[in-house]
Amino acid sequence: MKPHTLDALFATLEARKGADPSESYTAKLLADRNKIAKKLGEEGVEAAIEIVRGDADKLVSESADVLYHLLVAWVALGVKPDQVWQALEGRTGRSGIEEKKSRKGE
Numbered sequence: 608m609k610p611h612t613l614d615a616l617f618a619t620l621e622a623r624k625g626a627d628p629s630e631s632y633t634a635k636l637l638a639d640r641n642k643i644a645k646k647l648g649e650e651g652v653e654a655a656i657e658i659v660r661g662d663a664d665k666l667v668s669e670s671a672d673v674l675y676h677l678l679v680a681w682v683a684l685g686v687k688p689d690q691v692w693q694a695l696e697g698r699t700g701r702s703g704i705e706e707k708k709s710r711k712g713e
Contacts, residue, residue, distance in 0.1 A: 613674065613688060620682045636679050643683055647676040 610618070626634035636643050654669035681688070 613678065616675070617678050617681065617688050620678055624682065633679060636676075637683055640680075640683055643676065643680050647673070647680055650676050 620633055623631050623633035624637055628635040628638050636646065650669060650672040654666060654673050657663075657666040657669050678688075680686075681691070
């Protein structure tokens with residue numbers, strides 16, 4: 608069975624840990640969590656702008672950028688995709704409003 612695209616990307620990003628930052632953009636990001644956070648925020652804002660503009664094609668591109676930088680953040684902090692998939696599965700079938708209320712105590 609072929610791994611999901613996001614799982615395959617995660618594995619590639621994990622393999623970049625310890626690579627030479629002068630030769631790998633991912634390694635450069637992994638060397639600086641502040642840089643990861645900044646890029647993820649920038650890409651999120653750019654995606655939001657495309658939502659407002661109604662440009663679906665540009666939203667697709669910005670979404671890919673958001674997902675890439677999010678997965679880099681996961682690698683940096685040791686978050687495994689299965690942890691996120693389990694969190695999402697735990698929310699399946701629940702009202703979004705009820706699910707948010709259940710997190711108020713966090």
